Amino acid sequence: MPVEYSENSLDTYDPKGSLYVVSTPIGNLGDITFRAVEILKSVDQIACEDTRKASILAKRFDIDTPRTSYHEHNARKRCPGLIKDLNNGKNIALISDAGTPGISDPGFLIIRECINCGIPVIQIPGATAFLTALAVSGLPTDRFIFEGFLPPKKGRKKRLEAISDISCTIIFYESPHRIKKTVNELYEHFGDRRIVIARELTKKFEDITRTTLSEAVRVLEKTTPKGEFVLILEGYK
DSSP, X not given: OOOOOSSOOTTSSOSSOOEEEEOBOSSOGGGOOHHHHHHHHHSSEEEESOHHHHHHHHHHTTOOOOEEEOOTTTXXXXXXXXXXXXXXXXXXXXXXXXXXXXXXXXXXXXXXXHHHTTOOEEEEOOOOHHHHHHHTTOSOOSSEEEEEEOOSSTTHHHHHHHHXXXXXXXXXXXXXXXXXXXXXXXXXXXXXXXXXXXESTTSTTOEEEEEEHHHHHHHHTTSOOOSOEEEEEOOOO
């Protein structure tokens, strides 16, 4: 039996199209929702961060919707064309490489522009890496802040100093290239707090390490980090 939607079906809005912000799996393709697949098959176009990665998802679920690239290097250039298509009645799905668009990626730009232009923006919920990690971290979840990626150079120290005395749980994203530097700096600025390091969530080599900053520094010095990381740091006490 097909899935039915009372409010967010593709023909709800006329004459303008709708932007569907579609969450996709952060690793395991089995985590995609039935609704996400149906929307991706039904829209006129999919704007994706990486067309090659999107093709893996499309092949798995027999999605033949045309795809166009929309990423941090072309977002401002692509945005006007996508808005024009939406104003002409086309429905577009926005996806990122993994997880929820708009979270630490350029999806924010087109979402904001759609809102400014009166174009409906509809969220198709699903996986988000930082919430997945937080839920199993064992650190307090009643209050937290999400810092995303720290600035690679300029403003990095200032950002760390600004949050050093925050009492709630603090969440960061980090790449394998900067994970050692980041953990060392967290230890330097925050002292020896508890930290949870989640790597490759939902994938074959998923690893969740619950430790302290001092121990994390020691262990990382002896390894060659691989994969994408979520860092869950204990708040100031």
